[in-house]
Amino acid sequence: MTSTSFDAIVIGGGIAGAGTAHALAARGQSVLVCESQPHLAAKASGNARGLLMPYVATQSSPPGRLYSRGFRYTRELLHSLGPRCPFYHQSGAIQLPSNKRLVRILHESAPFCDGIVTQRISAEEASERSGIPISTPCFYLPEAGYCDPRELTANLIGSAQLPVTVRYSVEVTALTATENSWRVSLGTGEDLTSSTVILCGAYEVTRLSQTSWIPLEAIRGQTAQSFATPLSEKLKTLISFGGYITPADDGSHFIGAHYRHNDMNETPTEGDTAEVISRLYAALPSISGLTPNSSRVCFRASTHDRLPYIGELPSHDKPPLFINAGHGSRGLITAPMGGEIIARMIHKEKLEDLAESASIASAERIEKRRPRVHL
Numbered sequence: 001m002t003s004t005s006f007d008a009i010v011i012g013g014g015i016a017g018a019g020t021a022h023a024l025a026a027r028g029q030s031v032l033v034c035e036s037q038p039h040l041a042a043k044a045s046g047n048a049r050g051l052l053m054p055y056v057a058t059q060s061s062p063p064g065r066l067y068s069r070g071f072r073y074t075r076e077l078l079h080s081l082g083p084r085c086p087f088y089h090q091s092g093a094i095q096l097p098s099n100k101r102l103v104r105i106l107h108e109s110a111p112f113c114d115g116i117v118t119q120r121i122s123a124e125e126a127s128e129r130s131g132i133p134i135s136t137p138c139f140y141l142p143e144a145g146y147c148d149p150r151e152l153t154a155n156l157i158g159s160a161q162l163p164v165t166v167r168y169s170v171e172v173t174a175l176t177a178t179e180n181s182w183r184v185s186l187g188t189g190e191d192l193t194s195s196t197v198i199l200c201g202a203y204e205v206t207r208l209s210q211t212s213w214i215p216l217e218a219i220r221g222q223t224a225q226s227f228a229t230p231l232s233e234k235l236k237t238l239i240s241f242g243g244y245i246t247p248a249d250d251g252s253h254f255i256g257a258h259y260r261h262n263d264m265n266e267t268p269t270e271g272d273t274a275e276v277i278s279r280l281y282a283a284l285p286s287i288s289g290l291t292p293n294s295s296r297v298c299f300r301a302s303t304h305d306r307l308p309y310i311g312e313l314p315s316h317d318k319p320p321l322f323i324n325a326g327h328g329s330r331g332l333i334t335a336p337m338g339g340e341i342i343a344r345m346i347h348k349e350k351l352e353d354l355a356e357s358a359s360i361a362s363a364e365r366i367e368k369r370r371p372r373v374h375l
């Protein structure tokens with residue numbers, strides 16, 4: 001008979017849900033992950049490639065420190081998964097000065113990445129390092145790289161015989177607080193119970209009544225895969241230019257991504273693929289003649305201040321409700337760390353090296369955005 005009681009129920013089977021389930025199960029908790037789609041990483045975490053890139057700035061700042069800490073956390077996690085997560089490439093990254101902020105840093109001050117090596121390099125050195133002609137000075141981040149987010153998600157859930165159960169094609173439709181626990185109602189009509197629930201459903205967290213008020217916006221992103229040309233095949237590093245291109249694997253590059261508000265069209269369009277490719281050509285004129293072979297649409301979950309919501313949601317007398325969501329465009333480096341922060345909180349462990357990140361991304365800051373109800 002299937003168990004209906006778990007130490008923790010995680011809602012959502014993307015990177016945030018997988019990272020949270022992994023961190024809890026590693027502490028011996030029985031964890032159920034409910035995923036509304038028929039497989040893991042079906043939405044934002046389902047791209048074939050994702051960048052592990054910290055944030056280039058001029059000085060230390062809370063978001064910069066959050067991203068750098070998350071970057072190191074995911075890197076360590078990937079290494080700890082070892083041969084079970086083979087798809088991780090520390091290719092190094094070339095960051096082109098693609099906006100006014102980066103141009104200013106390039107010309108006026110030293111790049112700063114909170115302990116992660118960031119160098120200003122000449123166009124010649126960039127061309128040598130990347131393997132393709134680059135005509136402008138830019139930044140080089142030798143520790144950056146890219147991975148397959150689907151592999152990362154699957155390996156976090158499936159690693160080392162941890163006590164994680166996944167239910168697929170099951171939507172959580174309602175949460176009801178009882179004295180010491182949550183009743184978790186599923187679209188199938190079943191009810192489950194757990195003292196601990198963690199919301200990892202990205203922007204869809206707002207479908208549950210308790211959290212419908214949380215400021216989360218879905219921002220459409222379309223990516224493209226494209227056959228390499230003899231020149232583009234020489235690309236050795238990933239290049240970030242506002243969008244990004246990865247070195248070719250099996251003859252194809254992964255190219256991302258457009259960024260559009262107020263557009264929930266789930267179907268890729270030829271026009272958007274053309275836009276993604278033409279932005280690449282504008283940034284890297286030495287690349288041309290790519291032939292797109294597939295496209296994909298998914299949605300970022302963006303918060304009111306662009307930082308994720310990680311931790312216990314402010315509530316009054318209910319069982320605690322946790323959230324690991326709103327990871328925007330940098331979920332590969334913030335969501336796994338978010339899972340570890342939540343596991344430490346639930347287990348009343350010291351946050352130690354993650355204390356500052358927990359404070360920067362604290363879900364308590366959403367309280368100020370809660371609509372006031374006047375009786």
Ligand SMILES: Cc1cc2nc3c(=O)[nH]c(=O)nc-3n(C[C@H](O)[C@H](O)[C@H](O)COP(=O)(O)OP(=O)(O)OC[C@H]3O[C@@H](n4cnc5c(N)ncnc54)[C@H](O)[C@@H]3O)c2cc1C
Pocket residue numbers: 011012013014015016017034035036037040041042043044045046047049050051052053149170171172173200201202204205207219220221222223256257258298299300301324325326327328329330331332333335
């Ligand atoms: C085009 C694009 C490119 C990106 N590129 C990068 C990149 O290069 N580097 C990087 O770091 N980040 C990147 N990101 C961001 C990153 O992909 C996301 O931040 C990350 O995948 C978010 O993971 P998540 O688990 O929070 O959300 P998701 O992967 O969307 O997972 C949420 C899951 O919850 C499920 N769910 C929701 N509600 C329920 C419910 N009620 N019941 C059951 N299941 C539910 C959904 O079906 C979904 O599978 C990119 C995002 C986009 C859109």
